[in-house]
Amino acid sequence: MDSNIQPILDKALAGERLTVEDCTTLLESKDFVRIGLAADEIRQRKNPGDVVTYIIDRNINYTNVCNVVCTFCAFYRRPGKPDTYVHSIEEICKRIDETIELGGTGVLMQGGLHPDFNIEWYEDLLSTLHAKYPKFQLHCFSPPEIHNISLISKLDYVTIMQRLK
Known part of the structure; x- marks a missing residue:
């Protein structure tokens, strides 16, 4: 013991x-x-009784391009390196469709701190996903990603969160 x-x-x-x-x-x-x-x-x-709960979800990393070198992440690639990727909205939708087919109810979506992704990029992504998957749970973007959007788009956090809502 x-x-x-x-x-x-x-x-x-x-x-x-x-x-x-x-x-x-x-x-x-x-x-x-x-x-x-x-x-x-x-x-x-x-959850009293014999009920044990779980969810089926998936992590989607929409890009591995990142301008920050941190010890937390093992998948980032510096901008311009040959093995970088940015998944298109169509590719992200394909992954969500696969998740739904497996009984999934949501995704966690995060990516690197891409130096070129402004607020409009994220708005386009989310508006497409909300329109196509209105009942699907989208858990998106870490605090560092929101901070990166703030730096690139010159917006405060409240404005960013309101626009991405």
Whole structure:
């Protein structure tokens, strides 16, 4: 029994946010039973009984072109490199169609911080997707992507979020 995980499980059960160190400790622990029991207790609060939920979704990276070199991402390519890509709206729609065929209900869509993508590029993409898939869940764009749009389009965050809504 891994005794150093109990304080972390107690935090999770109390609804407190876990730190990176807490999560690392749980990931490295072999005490799957206690971790599973705590997770099930939290699930029971949200979905009582024997109901376990899940969703089918997909990640779509619409471009790997990125003008930032960070240690988080393993797929970015600097602008102008030979193995860069930008998926067309048609290619993105094809991936969404494949997701729907598999029973998917949404996508997470993110990409690199492309130096040429202004607010209009994102508006065109989203307006097409909303028109074609009105009931499909679109979770799009990370905070750094929104910041990049702000820099390129010279718009504040509120305006960007209103326009992309």
